[in-house]
Amino acid sequence: MFDAACPSAASPFRIADKWGGMVVLCLEAGPRRFTELRVPLQRIAPKVLTETLRSLERDGFITRTVFDENPPHVEYELTPLGRSLLPAIAACREWGFANLDAMRAARERYDGDGAEAA
Amino acid sequence: MFDAACPSAASPFRIADKWGGMVVLCLEAGPRRFTELRVPLQRIAPKVLTETLRSLERDGFITRTVFDENPPHVEYELTPLGRSLLPAIAACREWGFANLDAMRAARERYDGDGAEAA
């Protein structure tokens, strides 16, 4: 159980990084271009978006298609494997919608106790 | 969409850290003691396990019960909120069982292409 060879363990897909899941969601509705992805993900630096996309491409979750035009045109699209992530992501999001408030409350309670004591 | 106030976004619960999910799974079958958790999670340093447990406790996922004995005896147990994570974790694990091989294959293909070119 949980040996080093078992990345599937519990969070098999923290989809690599902080942004991976969001990018997948952004691509759910169809192909998107580099700059289009930067709109919903305003806080992301271009370098980081590149890294994220490369990582997702490496894992076979997305494809990168270059149109030989000027100005350059590149599209990212989910593969079937990438789409297979959506149900699991949905399960996580549903948990969030249902329980995030409770979690936040627990957190305030915990932090509160610590603060009072001091 | 995806503003800073929306941690629920995609991976609402990378359950905090690398080990959080595994610890929750270890507690699924019932309460466990500190050292008992270190058995399946051999690679975890005591400091890190402590941090992980504190974090889970803070979020209301587990309770920490101290039995005033000698030698000391402490038990960690899932709360209902903690148990609510299990379905989402299960969804992630199922994805892993179903698709991890495909992902690994994609990764090797990708890395292979890069290596050949060099």
Place this chain on the structure above:
DNA sequence: CAGTATCCTCAGCGATACTG
């Protein structure tokens, strides 16, 4: 047994500037 204390490393994330 159940932790703390201390120190360390590295990689993820980020900001900014530049380019084919």
Place this chain on the structure above:
DNA sequence: CAGTATCGCTGAGGATACTG
């Protein structure tokens, strides 16, 4: 437009030793 190049920081994660 779609990136790369460079630099820097922070903090999660880890190894080891010690303690009530």
